[in-house]
Amino acid sequence: MNNYRLELCYDGTRYNGWQKLGSTGNTIQNKIETVLSRILEQPVEVSASGRTDAGVHAKMQVCSFKTDSEKSCEEILEELRKYLPADIGAINLLPAEPGFHARYNCTGKKYIYRIWTSPLPNVFERNYVYTYTDQLNVEDMRKAAEMLCGKHDFSGFTSLKKSKKSTVRTIREIAIDEYPEEIRITACGDGFLYNMVRIIVGTLIEIGNGKRPPDSIEEMLNSGVRANAGFTAPAKGLCLAEIYY
Amino acid sequence: MNNYRLELCYDGTRYNGWQKLGSTGNTIQNKIETVLSRILEQPVEVSASGRTDAGVHAKMQVCSFKTDSEKSCEEILEELRKYLPADIGAINLLPAEPGFHARYNCTGKKYIYRIWTSPLPNVFERNYVYTYTDQLNVEDMRKAAEMLCGKHDFSGFTSLKKSKKSTVRTIREIAIDEYPEEIRITACGDGFLYNMVRIIVGTLIEIGNGKRPPDSIEEMLNSGVRANAGFTAPAKGLCLAEIYY
Numbered sequence: 401m402n403n404y405r406l407e408l409c410y411d412g413t414r415y416n417g418w419q420k421l422g423s424t425g426n427t428i429q430n431k432i433e434t435v436l437s438r439i440l441e442q443p444v445e446v447s448a449s450g451r452t453d454a455g456v457h458a459k460m461q462v463c464s465f466k467t468d469s470e471k472s473c474e475e476i477l478e479e480l481r482k483y484l485p486a487d488i489g490a491i492n493l494l495p496a497e498p499g500f501h502a503r504y505n506c507t508g509k510k511y512i513y514r515i516w517t518s519p520l521p522n523v524f525e526r527n528y529v530y531t532y533t534d535q536l537n538v539e540d541m542r543k544a545a546e547m548l549c550g551k552h553d554f555s556g557f558t559s560l561k562k563s564k565k566s567t568v569r570t571i572r573e574i575a576i577d578e579y580p581e582e583i584r585i586t587a588c589g590d591g592f593l594y595n596m597v598r599i600i601v602g603t604l605i606e607i608g609n610g611k612r613p614p615d616s617i618e619e620m621l622n623s624g625v626r627a628n629a630g631f632t633a634p635a636k637g638l639c640l641a642e643i644y645y
Numbered sequence: 646m647n648n649y650r651l652e653l654c655y656d657g658t659r660y661n662g663w664q665k666l667g668s669t670g671n672t673i674q675n676k677i678e679t680v681l682s683r684i685l686e687q688p689v690e691v692s693a694s695g696r697t698d699a700g701v702h703a704k705m706q707v708c709s710f711k712t713d714s715e716k717s718c719e720e721i722l723e724e725l726r727k728y729l730p731a732d733i734g735a736i737n738l739l740p741a742e743p744g745f746h747a748r749y750n751c752t753g754k755k756y757i758y759r760i761w762t763s764p765l766p767n768v769f770e771r772n773y774v775y776t777y778t779d780q781l782n783v784e785d786m787r788k789a790a791e792m793l794c795g796k797h798d799f800s801g802f803t804s805l806k807k808s809k810k811s812t813v814r815t816i817r818e819i820a821i822d823e824y825p826e827e828i829r830i831t832a833c834g835d836g837f838l839y840n841m842v843r844i845i846v847g848t849l850i851e852i853g854n855g856k857r858p859p860d861s862i863e864e865m866l867n868s869g870v871r872a873n874a875g876f877t878a879p880a881k882g883l884c885l886a887e888i889y890y
Contacts, residue, residue, distance in 0.1 A: 409768050457769075481766060489766035521726060521734035523654050524702075524773065 401466040403498050404473070406446065406480075407491040408432070408461045413527045413636065414487065417454040418461070428452075431488060432463070439479045440469040449506045449643045453595065455635030457528060459512075460491070462643045464502040508572070508644035510588045513601045514637050518581035529582070530637030536608030538578055543614035544607045545574035545585075548600060548621075555624040557600060558593035559632065567593060567624075574600070586641070595632055603630030646711040648743050649718070651691065651725075652736040653677070653706045658772045658881065659732065662699040663706070673697075676733060677708070684724045685714040694751045694888045698840065700880030702773060704757075705736070707888045709747040753817070753889035755833045758846045759882050763826035774827070775882030781853030783823055788859035789852045790819035790830075793845060793866075800869040802845060803838035804877065812838060812869075819845070831886070840877055848875030 410428055419429040429446060436444040448463040469476075473493045480490035499505075516522050516529035517536065548571055555567040571589040585604065587597055603620065606612050612630070620628045655673055664674040674691060681689040693708040714721075718738045725735035744750075761767050761774035762781065793816055800812040816834040830849065832842055848865070851857050857875070865873045 409766075411768050411771075481764065484766075486766070486771045487768055489768040491765060519726065520736060521654075521729075521731070523656050523732055523734040524704075526656075526731045528769065 401468050403464060403466050403496040403500055404476075405494045405496040405500060405502070406432075406463050406465065407493070408458065408463065409489045409491055410458050410461065411487040411527065412452060412455050412457045415454065417456070418448055418451040420454075428488060431485065435480065435483045436465065436467075436476075439476060439483065440467045440471065442467065442469065447502050449502045449509065450591070451594075452640055453598070453635050453638075456638045456640065457636075458640040460642050461640055462502045462506075462645075464496055464500055502643075505645050506591070506643055508588060508590050509592065509640065510586065510642035510644075511592065511597045512639050512641045513585040513587070513597065513633065514639070515583040515585070515601075515605070516581065517583055520581065522581075527636055528639065530634045532605060534609050536583060536605065537610065538576055538583065538608065540610075540614045541604045541608040542576050544604055544617045545576060547614070547617040548574060552621050553624060554593055554596055554621070556620045556626055556629050557596050557603075559595040559599070559626065560593060569593065569596070576604070598633045598635065598638060599626075599629050599631075601633035601637070605633065606630040646713050648709060648711050648741045648745055649721075650739045650741040650745060650747070651677075651708050651710065652738070653703065653708065654734045654736055655703050655706065656732040656772065657697060657700050657702045660699065662701070663693055663696040665699075673733060676730065680725065680728045681710065681712075681721075684721060684728065685712045685716065687712060687714065692747050694747045694754065695836070696839075697885055698843070698880050698883075701883045701885065702881075703885040705887050706885055707747045707751075707890075709741060709745055747888075750890050751836070751888055753833060753835050754837065754885065755831065755887035755889075756837065756842045757884050757886045758830040758832070758842065758878065759884070760828040760830070760846075760850070761826065762828055765826065767826075772881055773884065775879045777850060779854050781828060781850065782855065783821055783828065783853065785855075785859045786849045786853040787821050789849055789862050790821060792859070792862040793819060797866050798869060799838055799841055799866070801865045801871055801874050802841045802848075804840040804844070804871065805838060814838065814841070821849070842883060843878045843880065844871075844874050844876075846878040846882070850878065851875040 415428050416426045419427050444465050446463040446465040477493040514529040516531045519533050551570040553568050569591050573588045575586040577584045660673050661671045664672050689710050691708040691710040722738040759774040761776045764778050796815040798813050818833045820831040822829045
């Protein structure tokens with residue numbers, strides 16, 4: 401069996417996420433496996449760098465799969481581009497080392513969250529931004545973001561119930577960039593728990609609007625209680641942007 | 646009755662155009678009139694600078710309407726933003742001179758047509774570009790565009806059947822800009838006939854791909870026969886960008 405690395409992008413609007421546990425429903429993984437299996441004329445299972453929630457987008461998602469098909473990468477890529485729906489794009493397909501696995505080998509990810517801050521509606525990007533027009537104090541948000549960086553137990557920043565798996569992650573950087581009609585939050589880290597980026601963004605918004613002080617982050621991290629953090633920001637503003645190996 | 650100037654943008658993907666003659670169906674005009682009539686609690690008719698075809702977008706469309714409602718522009722604009730669907734945006738609402746009429750007073754328009762030239766799918770803007778990946782000779786397209794500029798009878802560049810109305814229009818400029826994955830055609834003129842921009846783009850593509858020589862434009866203009874010009878490029882690549890008064 402040959403091993404492959406497939407680079408994808410997608411508009412997550414109409415999907416039930418990358419993969420829904422136990423589901424054979426309308427997920428991006430199902431769509432890709434169905435198309436790949438037809439192209440390669442054999443059942444194919446793909447492993448992504450990680451799941452994305454329903455409605456979350458990806459400028460870059462990496463997955464790996466094995467096949468003994470003799471089709472070339474160029475042929476497979478061309479057919480993928482032909483048969484995938486218009487909201488899933490095959491960026492590249494490359495031969496991978498036998499041991500390469502998109503999830504196990506992933507060393508980090510970058511996510512971008514777009515907050516549209518103007519009352520002027522963003523008609524053309526409406527599925528890719530979260531509109532929030534109340535005043536936000538970006539300096540306070542930056543102070544809080546700084547406190548989130550580093551290695552912490554983020555059990556207060558996930559919607560998943562307690563399990564034996566580690567909830568310790570390292571956030572390398574959270575950048576908050578201001579544009580005339582937008583605030584963009586870029587988070588880089590070695591990995592993110594379920595809903596973690598969206599809860600971080602919701603918490604930063606509640607700090608930016610004055611509902612919480614920036615230094616409340618410390619208590620959120622220490623308590624490990626989900627209810628102490630902010631709301632889960634809507635999926636549509638979130639986009640997986642880079643995968644590091 | 647007070648007269649108003651309403652500035653709009655819209656994603657035309659799911660609409661049957663700005664207005665369909667004799668139709669009360671799913672048009673942008675119907676949607677706006679329905680919402681405005683509810684806000685102003687009286688029937689309102691709007692007149693746009695001109696129609697756009699089904700699937701064509703507008704970064705800027707201007708329309709005028711009259712009402713004796715005593716609501717302020719700010720109130721009406723706020724309610725429009727609240728009640729219009731997410732694919733129609735109210736940019737601005739201004740009081741207008743009593744004689745202002747969005748169509749009769751319009752002195753020119755700018756349209757932008759986006760051709761996506763990369764085999765890499767444009768997932769996030771898929772409804773706003775026409776994908777055409779064959780090689781295009783942009784220099785030939787520019788020569789042909791130059792010949793289209795000026796005052797001409799464009800009866801060979803419209804899908805409307807002959808009528809007594811003038812088919813003479815003046816194109817001020819057709820710019821063709823190249824980007825790494827895109828060719829963008831910007832057309833400015835005093836007005837455009839039904840399908841005229843899309844037929845011009847289709848013709849320029851057939852010149853760019855070598856199917857026709859650049860100087861075939863002259864014969865197309867002289868003959869006035871629709872069949873002599875190129876194909877009608879798909880609606881989704883076209884966007885009304887500016888209206889001049």
